[in-house]
Structures are given as structure tokens and as C-alpha cells.
Amino acid sequence: MKRILPMLVILFVLLAGCSPQAGEADQTQADAVSAATLARYRESEIMEFEGAQLDPAVGPRDNSIKGIQQVDIETYTLSINGLVDEPVTLTYEQVLALEPYERLVTLYCVEGWDATVLWKGVLIDDLIQLGGAKPEAVTVIFSSVDGYTTSLPLQTIQEKQLILAYNANGLELPPSMGYPFIVVAEDKLGYKWGRWVRSITLSDDADYKGYWENLGYSNEADIAQ
Ligand SMILES: Nc1nc2c(c(=O)[nH]1)N[C@H]1C(S)=C(S)[C@@H](COP(=O)(O)O)O[C@H]1N2
């Protein structure tokens, strides 16, 4: 694919331009915001990991359905519900107290660029097991504070040991990246990377479709091999 984005944009962007409805209008304003934000993160951000070059864990542009969300961590809770034996509600601190996992994962944007970031978080399956998945549960639905939804098969989450991240390149997740939590949907396109996740719901609906999936984007969302 012919790259039309200038290198500067590719360098500065992690998640930007990934949404199917990317708009030009707010580009300039967002670029200005990002220059300062990026500079701040760059001071302490890890830029290399086991020989691999990392990309900045903050992007200048936002294509989220309702813009960047500011989550009040004092009132925030993460719920694990649906087809579980016992619904669970956790505070941010309770999630951070679970066993941490690190993953070097590349996010692939539908527009053709990618960003490799060192993520740290908890196993989504560890969260699910706190509630106890009922045998008929096959789909895991992620719902976010902005009303966004997306889903992954429970089997995929378990086989790939996918994580819900709270840290990127050694730093607390910035709001633009989904603070407090982002789904690190390894091998899946950007719209499976739910940000600002507030509930994890187990379902027996194998055909469940989230926000973009319902508008026609592939429910598998596999990155091009
Ligand atoms: N809560 C929430 N998560 C979300 C989205 C969103 O609108 N809301 N957009 C998704 C999409 S389409 C992409 S490509 C990635 C990155 O979005 P960005 O391009 O706006 O940074 O976040 C995903 N997670």
C-alpha cells in the first residue's frame, strides 16, 4: 500500500487515524496538543526493549466515537458480569494488585501504519476467572465509558493470553490511550482495542457485534498476514 501519511505523522501517532471515520477538521488542533504531550512522555518513556525499537505511546489525533474520555479514578470501577458465577466489581487499585504481565505488541491501523509498544497489564482471563465463566459463555464483550463496545471470543482471549493494559512503555496509560484500561487485542485491528473499558461481559452470543462491527467491519478483525 502506498503510504500517503508523512513520516512525521507516523512518528507521532500511535492510535491516530485508525478509526474508520477519521476526520481532517480536528487534525491541526490535535497536532498542537500532541506536541506538548509527546514531549512530556518522551522524557521518561521506554524507547527500546530487548533490542526492539518502541514507538511513542501517545498519539496526537483522536478518532474515538465521542472524543478522548477523562475517567475519574476515584469513582471508577471495572465490572465482570454476564454469564459468570458471581459478578465482580473491582477498583483500579484492585486490578493493579493482580499479577502483572508484559507484552511487546504492535498495533496495526486499518490505514496501513503500525506502532510497537511495550504494554503491561493483567490477563483478561484472570479477571474473568474472578467471576468464573459459565460453560455456555463464548463471547467477551468490552464496554467503555463512552458507550463504545467491541468483543473477542473467550477462546481467543485464553489461547493468546490477552491482557488488559494499564501501562504503556513504562508509563501509566495516558487518557488518549484509554486510561485506565485498554484491551491489547494482539493480532487484531484497532477497533478491537477497546479503550476506557469499564465492563467485561460474558455472553453466549457467538455473533455479537460491537460498535464498528455492527456497521460492517469484520468481526474477526484479523490483521493482514
Ligand atoms: N472506548 C473506545 N475505544 C476505542 C474506540 C472508541 O471510539 N472508543 N475506537 C477504536 C478504534 S476504531 C481504534 S482504531 C483504536 C484507536 O482509535 P484512535 O484512532 O481514535 O486513536 O481505538 C479503538 N478503541
Ligand SMILES: [Mo]
Ligand atoms: Mo479504528
